[in-house]
Each structure stands twice: as C-alpha cells, then as structure tokens.
Amino acid sequence: MKRPVIQTSGLCIGYAGKGRKPQIVHKDLNLELFPAEVTCLLGLNGMGKSTLLRTLCGFQSPIAGEILLNDKPLKTYSQAELSLVVGVVLTEKTNVGGITVYELVSLGRHPHSGFFGRLKKQDRRVIEQSLQAAGILHKANYYVSELSDGERQKAMIAKTLSQECPIILLDEPTAFLDITGRMETMILLRKLAREQQKAILLSTHDMDQAIRMGDCLWLLGNDRPVVYGTPEDLILNNTFESFFGKDNMVFDPFSGRLNVKTTLPPIGLDGDPFTSGWVGNALIRNGRQPSPGIRRPHIHCIHRHQMVLTLPDGTQKTTASIKELLGEMNENKLISGDDKARSEEWS
Amino acid sequence: MRVSLFFSVLSVLLLFLFMGSLVYGAVSIPPESVLRILLGKEPERMSWQHIILQSRLPQAVTALLAGASLAVSGLLLQTLFRNPLAGPSILGISDGANLGVAVVMLSFGGSLGRLADLPVSGYPAIILAAFAGACTILSIILYFSSKVRNNVMLLIIGIMIGYLASSVISILNLYAAVDKVHSYVMWGLGSFSGVSLAQLPLFAVCTLTGLLPAVLLIKPLNALLLGEIYAANLGVRIRPTRMFILLCTGLLTAITTAFCGPVAFIGLAVPHIARLLLGSSNHKMLLPFTLLAGSCTALLCNILMVIPGTNIILPLNAVTPLIGAPVIIYVILNRKNIQYFN
Known part of the structure; x- marks a missing residue:
C-alpha cells in the first residue's frame, strides 16, 4: 500500500479575519494525495x-484541522x-x-x-x-x-x-x-x-x-x-x-458529459451504433432523449448516410444526413421550439 | 559573450563621460591641464586647480554615485511592484525629502549661506531635513507594507502619501517669504554640484551602504519576477524581503535627494534603458548593468547641463527629462517586443 504524501484530517479552510468570525469555505476535509x-x-x-x-x-x-506532508x-x-x-x-x-x-x-x-x-x-x-x-x-x-x-x-x-x-x-x-x-x-x-x-x-x-x-x-x-x-x-x-x-442539465453517465435536460418525450433510436450515437447527440441537443424501446416516433440508422425516420402516424422518411433528418423532424413538429406543438404531442 | 561586451563598452563609456565631466565646463580648461592637475602636478593657473578639485571632481563623483543610486532604486521598485512606472519618486519617498526641505527652507530660510540665525549651517540642515522627511515617509510606507498584502495597493498608498506631502509643500509655499520660496524652487531644480569635497566621503559611504545590500537581493529579486506566490513557493520570505527592498530604496533615495535635490526621471528611465540594451530581466546582469547605466546617464546629464560657449548652466531637472521622456515613450510603444511586465 502506497503511503499518502498529503493527508488532511478535519481540515477546515477559509479566511480568518481579525476579530471577525472566520469565513469558512469548506470544512471537514479528510483527503489523501498519493504519489505517482x-x-x-x-x-x-x-x-x-x-x-x-x-x-x-x-x-x-487552515482555520482548523491538520495537514500532514510526508507524515x-x-x-x-x-x-x-x-x-x-x-x-x-x-x-x-x-x-x-x-x-x-x-x-x-x-x-x-x-x-x-x-x-x-x-x-x-x-x-x-x-x-x-x-x-x-x-x-x-x-x-x-x-x-x-x-x-x-x-x-x-x-x-x-x-x-x-x-x-x-x-x-x-x-x-x-x-x-x-x-x-x-x-x-x-x-x-x-x-x-x-x-x-x-x-x-x-x-x-x-x-x-x-x-x-x-x-x-x-x-x-x-x-x-x-x-x-x-x-x-x-x-x-x-x-x-x-x-x-x-441541475434544473436544466443532467450528467450523462454513458458519455461522462453534462447534457441539456430533455423536455420532450423520448424517441426511438437504433441501428448502426456509430451513427446512432451521433444521431443521439443531435437529439439530446434538441431536447429529445433517445431510447431503444420506442416504436413511434422512431429513427433507424442503416449507415452514416442513411437514416429512416418513422413519424407518429407511421409514414417513413429516409434521410441522408443528420441535418436533413433534423429538418424533417422539425417540419413534422417533432423537435421544434414551438411549445404548442410539444404539448400537443404529449397529449 | 554579448553580455561581457556590453559591460566593457559601458565601462569605457563611463570612464569617458567621467573624464568629459572634468574637462568640459563653463570655464574651458585644456585636457592636458586637467590631467596634470589630477596627477597632482603644478597647474598653469591656480584657479584651474580650484575649479577641477573643488568643483568639477566632487560634482562628477556625485553624479556617478547619485545616478547609480537612483537607477538601482528604480530597478528594485519596478521589480518589487512588477510595474514599469514605479520609481523612487513614485512611492512618495522623494516627496518626503522635499517636504522636509520645504519645512526647513520655507520656515527658517535654510538655503546656502542665507542662514545666519540657525546654529547649524544651512547645508547640513537641509540634508538632515531631507533625510528626516524621506525616513518619515519611508516608515509610513513600511508600516503599510506590513498591513497591505497587495503590492499595487501599496503603490497607490505611496502615491497618495506623495500627494499629501506635495499639498503640504504648496501650503508652506503660500505662507513663505518670496526669497525663501525662490531658494526652495532653486533647490528643487536639482544639482550635482551641492556636495563639497569635504562632504564627499560621507555621501559616498551613505550611497555605498545603500547599494551593497541591493547586490545581496539579486536572488530574491529574480524569484520576484514570477510574482509573489511563485517567489514564496521558491522559498523567498516575502515580507522581510519586501521590507529590505523598501529600506534599501528608501535609504538611496533619501541620501540622493538630500544632497542633490529631487532628481527626476533617472530612477524611472534608466532601468528601462538597461533592460532594452541588455535584453534581459535577469538581475544577475541587469542590476550591475543598471548601476553602470545610471552613472553614465547622470554624468551625461551633468555634461549636457552646460551650454557650450556660455556661462549658462541648465537646471538638472530640465535636462533629465530630455533623456528620460523619449525612453519612456519608446518603452510604451515597444512593450509588445519583449513583455517585461504585465
């Protein structure tokens, strides 16, 4: 077991003003820093x-607590x-x-x-x-x-x-x-x-x-x-x-990134993993969480240049790029900034 | 290689300017005679011997030492405050000396030879007053330096104290007699001729007492180039170091102002000249280089004060900006070449 080079116990950090109450930034820090x-x-x-x-x-x-450097x-x-x-x-x-x-x-x-x-x-x-x-x-x-x-x-x-x-x-x-x-x-x-x-x-x-x-x-x-x-x-x-x-963002444990919190109902997504990964990126940015289990609306990625969008009414549109796909979705009110359209879909 | 070349050139220039200061003056004395007098041989005219030994020699040595003092204190302050416009006159130290002199001159009329009613002769009174004034301001600055962590704030406090001193001087001027004001104004024009041959050893000892510790500061000064946090991380004890630098510059400024009057611009401009020529902020070279350059500049000013072929001698503070101001402007215009400061 490596020995820590820095060890803090009950460390309280902040600014101790003269005569004033110390301004505590953080307290009870018990940390260890290891070499290599x-x-x-x-x-x-x-x-x-x-x-x-x-x-x-x-x-x-420190305001309180102890720091050990090399013990x-x-x-x-x-x-x-x-x-x-x-x-x-x-x-x-x-x-x-x-x-x-x-x-x-x-x-x-x-x-x-x-x-x-x-x-x-x-x-x-x-x-x-x-x-x-x-x-x-x-x-x-x-x-x-x-x-x-x-x-x-x-x-x-x-x-x-x-x-x-x-x-x-x-x-x-x-x-x-x-x-x-x-x-x-x-x-x-x-x-x-x-x-x-x-x-x-x-x-x-x-x-x-x-x-x-x-x-x-x-x-x-x-x-x-x-x-x-x-x-x-x-x-x-x-x-x-x-x-x-936070209210408007969410940590995505799969990508390890902070994403926009989606406000619209999820949309089905499957197919070629590479393509669907980036289609998912575009969907989240536009407020829709992709989800494999949903049949309508649904996007099936065949390869990088072919994605099939199934609308809620069952019609299918084939697109050749994500830009085109998003345009199609926008036209069918699947991702518009228009709140009315969204609530209609919800109901 | 380049550095040692610079140093040799500057040393030769210094020697040349020093000799120039002895040879050139309002009274023309042939160089051979000057040399004869310096070597202790019988001069052609006794008055020449008097002029050289009693007037020009002490004046040249004074310029040499004062130039070095001012330039070095300017460098120390610019590094400490990490500010290209810091200088001995900016921290209020020379204003303090001014104030001391103003009090003596304007209330008692302590100018040269004019002072019959004071026990000490006029000149020592002025020196003491300047020194006391400078030390007072310096101790105020030192007091604040232990209170205020931030160097920029300290610089501002110094400037404010300088203004306070100036305003007291204005008030004193208002209530003083016209002849006293006149002699104060004359003192304020600055001169290297104020130190007599008898006073020279005292002046030299005081100056060297201030200059030698500056050499000991080279290592912490280089660390301070990175800023206070990095310097502290390199093991520099910031507060004592800051105190020491302020004491050094305070001493140098006080002595120079006391003997030569408030000399403007040399302290501010010479460190920049040195940096530009040397192309380095490393104090190992920069500090000795600044010292030499300060001496050279002061001697040059000392020579330029005498208008050729006439008896007219320009005030020192009318000459120094002629050299200083263009340099400062050049520095500001060329800041981007090598960023010596933030």
Whole structure:
C-alpha cells in the first residue's frame, strides 16, 4: 500500500479575519494525495478549489484541522523546507518576458542553491533534465514571451521539476489553453506522475478532461462532504449525477458529459451504433432523449448516410444526413421550439 | 559573450563621460591641464586647480554615485511592484525629502549661506531635513507594507502619501517669504554640484551602504519576477524581503535627494534603458548593468547641463527629462517586443 504524501484530517479552510468570525469555505476535509497519481480537483466556482490549494501549499493557514506532508505537520515546515516539498503552477500567464526559458527553469533551483543563487554543475544537469522531461528543451534559449500559452505552462511545470519536490500543485493549469494545449499538459502530467513518482494535484473546470486523465478525483460541492475516488467509480455510483445535475442539465453517465435536460418525450433510436450515437447527440441537443424501446416516433440508422425516420402516424422518411433528418423532424413538429406543438404531442 | 561586451563598452563609456565631466565646463580648461592637475602636478593657473578639485571632481563623483543610486532604486521598485512606472519618486519617498526641505527652507530660510540665525549651517540642515522627511515617509510606507498584502495597493498608498506631502509643500509655499520660496524652487531644480569635497566621503559611504545590500537581493529579486506566490513557493520570505527592498530604496533615495535635490526621471528611465540594451530581466546582469547605466546617464546629464560657449548652466531637472521622456515613450510603444511586465 502506497503511503499518502498529503493527508488532511478535519481540515477546515477559509479566511480568518481579525476579530471577525472566520469565513469558512469548506470544512471537514479528510483527503489523501498519493504519489505517482494525477488527482483532479473538480468543483464549481466558489467551492474553495483555490483556497484548498493555497492552504495545502502553505500560503494560507487552515482555520482548523491538520495537514500532514510526508507524515509531518505542515505548520512545522519552514518556508525554505516547504519549497523543497511542494511546487506550484498557477493559472495566470506568467509575464516575465525578459528572461529565457532556461533562466525561468533555473529559478526552480533557488531552494537548492546558495545565497547568491550560483548554479553548480549538478544544478545545470537537473535544469536540463527538467527541460527535457517537460518537452521544452528545444525552446530553452527562447524568451518566455516568445512561447505559446501551452509552452509557457510546460516551462512552468519544468520549473517545478527542477525544484525536485515530490508534490506538484497546479491551480487550473489548463484554463487558458486551447484544446491541444490542455491535452498535452495532461499527458505531460501523467507521464511525470508515472515516471518520476510525483504526486500531482490540479484543479480544473474541465470535467471531461478530469474523467479521462485523472487517476483520482476530489469533488468539492456546496454544503456536503468532499467525495473522492477513481473517476469511473464515481460515475458508476451516481456521485457525479448528484454533484452536477441541475434544473436544466443532467450528467450523462454513458458519455461522462453534462447534457441539456430533455423536455420532450423520448424517441426511438437504433441501428448502426456509430451513427446512432451521433444521431443521439443531435437529439439530446434538441431536447429529445433517445431510447431503444420506442416504436413511434422512431429513427433507424442503416449507415452514416442513411437514416429512416418513422413519424407518429407511421409514414417513413429516409434521410441522408443528420441535418436533413433534423429538418424533417422539425417540419413534422417533432423537435421544434414551438411549445404548442410539444404539448400537443404529449397529449 | 554579448553580455561581457556590453559591460566593457559601458565601462569605457563611463570612464569617458567621467573624464568629459572634468574637462568640459563653463570655464574651458585644456585636457592636458586637467590631467596634470589630477596627477597632482603644478597647474598653469591656480584657479584651474580650484575649479577641477573643488568643483568639477566632487560634482562628477556625485553624479556617478547619485545616478547609480537612483537607477538601482528604480530597478528594485519596478521589480518589487512588477510595474514599469514605479520609481523612487513614485512611492512618495522623494516627496518626503522635499517636504522636509520645504519645512526647513520655507520656515527658517535654510538655503546656502542665507542662514545666519540657525546654529547649524544651512547645508547640513537641509540634508538632515531631507533625510528626516524621506525616513518619515519611508516608515509610513513600511508600516503599510506590513498591513497591505497587495503590492499595487501599496503603490497607490505611496502615491497618495506623495500627494499629501506635495499639498503640504504648496501650503508652506503660500505662507513663505518670496526669497525663501525662490531658494526652495532653486533647490528643487536639482544639482550635482551641492556636495563639497569635504562632504564627499560621507555621501559616498551613505550611497555605498545603500547599494551593497541591493547586490545581496539579486536572488530574491529574480524569484520576484514570477510574482509573489511563485517567489514564496521558491522559498523567498516575502515580507522581510519586501521590507529590505523598501529600506534599501528608501535609504538611496533619501541620501540622493538630500544632497542633490529631487532628481527626476533617472530612477524611472534608466532601468528601462538597461533592460532594452541588455535584453534581459535577469538581475544577475541587469542590476550591475543598471548601476553602470545610471552613472553614465547622470554624468551625461551633468555634461549636457552646460551650454557650450556660455556661462549658462541648465537646471538638472530640465535636462533629465530630455533623456528620460523619449525612453519612456519608446518603452510604451515597444512593450509588445519583449513583455517585461504585465
């Protein structure tokens, strides 16, 4: 059994004002962070993701409870000691245009170097390895301002690597990245967890990404205890549904996504699984939940370019694309925005 | 390679400008004579010896040291506040020195030689007043720096305190006698000629006391480039570091203002010149480079103050913006090339 590198017990986070009542963001947090795993912290805005991260890396003191870092209480660490254990990456784009990527990554050696920050041979080796591991070695002599946003985050991750700390905390590291940048960052983090046994905790809003790429999820919700576990388990035991379901949206446990809550009666759908999968996507967007058991109205997908729509009165229409199919349905008032049509069908 | 080339060029330039400051002036003295006087040989005219040793030499050394002080404090503040427009005059520290001097000059008339009724001679009184004023403002800033976590807020508080000091000065001006106001205004124009040969060691020691600790700050300054959270994560203790930086800049600004008057623009512009030339924000190079560039700029201003072929000497603060303002405008127009700041 692996030992957790971070363990919290009865942790209460928030802001302790002078003389005022402390403003509690979240309480009773009992969490464990394990090495060689990517843990994603999911939660809506205001649920205390950033507060939790700031508390875990010692920028903010907890209101109550205890945090153990490597079995030693966090509050007994000096700032210098802490910088050898926890490395951080923030969401903001770091605007330090005037230094090169190499110089940026060498800042990670600060906790290891002496008073004047002279780099020894050993330091230079670590810096180069970090650049290599983060896949940014080829840009080592570029100015930070010349990098793309994704490369900048890689450089910041390389900085934490050269810090040589076993724990890396990232506050929404992918928030401002484009879709490939997000994926690359996540692939990199997974690689680092696996190859260098790092314990990685990142907060994110990207549920899809967290489910796909996280070894473990921490779910922070409003007025309820934090839930953690393997993403698939949390889906199988309906935790996701209870966390993210709202009036007008619903968590779809099959696709692992939030969908529009359907308002119209379900419609029959079967046939070629690939085609029917995407037809289902279009149906949900238009307010109709597909369901295999219904005969009328019904859509049968023969292949990608042939779908047969059976109307409530039994007439059949063959369409060659989803656009055409939706047009046909709209014409027959199966998916219109017209509420009157909907209620007629209901009755 | 490129860096060492820059440093050699700048060092040669510094030497050249320093010699230029000695040779060039309202009274024309041939360079050979200047050299003879410096080497301690018998000059052609005794008045020349007096001009060189008693006036031009201390003035050049003062410019050298004051330029370095102002530029370094500007750099420290710009890095600390992560703001390209931070500078010694913006935190209210030089306004504090102004206020101190205004109180002495406008209420007692403490200008050079004008002060018969005070026990201390006029000049030390002004120096003490400037220093006291700067230290007062500095301690207020330091007090707030332990209260306010946010650096931008601290910067705003500094600017506000500067305004307060200025408004007190205006009120003092209103009630002071015309001749006193005149001598205060003259002081406010700034000059490197205020430090006599006898005062020079004191000035030099004070300046170096402020400059040496700045060198010790290179490592935390580089970490601060990433912002306070990253710096803290790299093991920098933010509050003591911030205190230390403020103390350093406060000391440097107070001393320079006390001896040379409020010198505008050098502190703001020179760090930008240094960054543009060097193409780097790494303080390991940038700090010594800024120091040299500050000295060069001050010496250049010192030379430009003298209008060729005349006896007219322009006020220092009329000359510094001629160099400073175009640089600031250039920086603003070219921000996108290398984003040194947010």
